[in-house]
Amino acid sequence: MKTNELIAALAADAQPVAPSALRRRLALASLIAVTAGVALVLVWLHMRPDIHFAMRTAAFWIKAGYTASLAACGFALTLRMGRPGVKPGGALAAAPIAFAALAVLAAGELLLTPKGLRLHDWLGTSWQVCPFLILALSAPAFAAAIWALRGMAPTRLGRAGAAAGLLGGGVGATVYGLHCQEMTAAFVVTWYSLGVFAAVAIGALLGPRLLRW
Amino acid sequence: MTDEGRLKALMLRGLAGDAQAHAALLSAMSGYLRGYFSRRLGAGAADAEDLVQDTLLAIHLKRGTYDPAQPFTPWAYAMARYKLLDHFRRVGVRKSVPLEDAGDLFAAENPEEGAVRRDLGKLLDQLPGRQRQLVRDVKLTGLSMEEAAAKSDMSVTAVKVSVHRGMKAMARRVRDEDQ
Numbered sequence: 001m002k003t004n005e006l007i008a009a010l011a012a013d014a015q016p017v018a019p020s021a022l023r024r025r026l027a028l029a030s031l032i033a034v035t036a037g038v039a040l041v042l043v044w045l046h047m048r049p050d051i052h053f054a055m056r057t058a059a060f061w062i063k064a065g066y067t068a069s070l071a072a073c074g075f076a077l078t079l080r081m082g083r084p085g086v087k088p089g090g091a092l093a094a095a096p097i098a099f100a101a102l103a104v105l106a107a108g109e110l111l112l113t114p115k116g117l118r119l120h121d122w123l124g125t126s127w128q129v130c131p132f133l134i135l136a137l138s139a140p141a142f143a144a145a146i147w148a149l150r151g152m153a154p155t156r157l158g159r160a161g162a163a164a165g166l167l168g169g170g171v172g173a174t175v176y177g178l179h180c181q182e183m184t185a186a187f188v189v190t191w192y193s194l195g196v197f198a199a200v201a202i203g204a205l206l207g208p209r210l211l212r213w
Numbered sequence: 214m215t216d217e218g219r220l221k222a223l224m225l226r227g228l229a230g231d232a233q234a235h236a237a238l239l240s241a242m243s244g245y246l247r248g249y250f251s252r253r254l255g256a257g258a259a260d261a262e263d264l265v266q267d268t269l270l271a272i273h274l275k276r277g278t279y280d281p282a283q284p285f286t287p288w289a290y291a292m293a294r295y296k297l298l299d300h301f302r303r304v305g306v307r308k309s310v311p312l313e314d315a316g317d318l319f320a321a322e323n324p325e326e327g328a329v330r331r332d333l334g335k336l337l338d339q340l341p342g343r344q345r346q347l348v349r350d351v352k353l354t355g356l357s358m359e360e361a362a363a364k365s366d367m368s369v370t371a372v373k374v375s376v377h378r379g380m381k382a383m384a385r386r387v388r389d390e391d392q
Contacts, residue, residue, distance in 0.1 A: 003243055006266050010273040011236035017228045017277045083278045084295065085287030085315070153275035155295040212299075213271075 022152055026079055029144035030167065036140040037175035045133065045179040059183040062105070066188060067177060069098045070196055071170025077163035078145050082152030095166065099193060106185035124182040127191050134172045134195025142168025142203060146210050154211050161207020162200050169199030216319045221285035228276060239269050242289060249293055249318045253310070260300060268296045290315035336383045347372055348379040
């Protein structure tokens with residue numbers, strides 16, 4: 001086919017395109033993934049029994065705020081990495097800033113804790129399973145982000161995969177907070193972050209395979 | 214108007230459903246893409262036109278990924294670079310394409326200008342070394358006769374004579390070729 005003919009054929013197909021369509025697609029996919037994640041926690045891990053009490057504590061909301069901000073950051077980055085020629089921008093700094101803020105809080109918390117209890121504060125009772133469960137719960141939102149990206153045009157596939165991993169990990173960690181009874185900042189900043197980071201790393205590795213177009 | 218302003222205006226009208234603007238955008242882009250891919254793949258590459266069509270198709274199908282709040286040329290450049298890398302991957306060449314700014318795609322080098330520059334280079338190469346340097350300095354770089362004289366440690370008169378002879382020799386060569 002001649003290039004001129006191709007251009008004529010494509011121009012004949014110039015339907016109007018809504019600029020917000022991509023955001024809606026990713027938002028809808030994320031919403032479905034969050035629902036799936038909550039359902040997974042309810043039927044597989046079960047809700048923490050003291051949820052009503054926990055919801056009245058600051059620690060619960062600090063944890064939820066931290067993981068939700070990672071998810072929001074992943075959302076923004078996924079959207080940006082799906083658009084050719086757009087740099088990650090300020091969204092890239094948001095996740096490290098949230099991490100650093102929680103790390104400062106954790107350090108203060110440990111300083112106020114008697115020496116003998118510090119290790120327990122940090123490891124809790126579930127540090128060995130926490131990152132793995134978060135990684136498992138990241139799967140639905142990761143899949144949603146990959147699906148949305150496949151309808152976009154990512155040109156840096158590793159980075160786009162990492163952004164999808166951050167969205168998946170952030171959502172996974174947030175819904176895991178409904179089950180997990182650990183309440184110290186030191187625990188969350190270490191083991192939650194580790195689970196999210198694993199999701200980011202896996203996303204970066206899978207990106208080039210899953211996102212080619 | 215700049216490339217950015219002109220192309221972005223066409224893109225926005227195309228996104229709103231204006232088929233004529235969309236066609237104008239695609240044909241403008243086909244020129245830039247042809248230049249970019251043939252520069253990158255080397256002259257006479259049969260793949261270049263396939264890549265042009267491939268990228269035009271992507272620009273059309275993926276036009277929803279263009280964010281009107283962002284400039285247009287980096288979007289188009291990222292698309293073209295992706296297609297080029299994808300091509301290298303498919304033909305099994307491990308080659309990296311440095312991430313340049315969009316100017317690389319929109320370089321104002323059309324094939325004709327390129328040919329002129331090449332021919333000029335060939336003509337210059339036929340001049341003896343010192344004369345070639347003087348012609349280059351005075352006629353291409355734009356040094357004054359005095360500056361060129363100081364640079365090459367010659368008298369101004371000698372430079373004038375040498376440049377004049379060089380230009381005449383080149384003109385003669387062109388005439389010979391044309392006949």
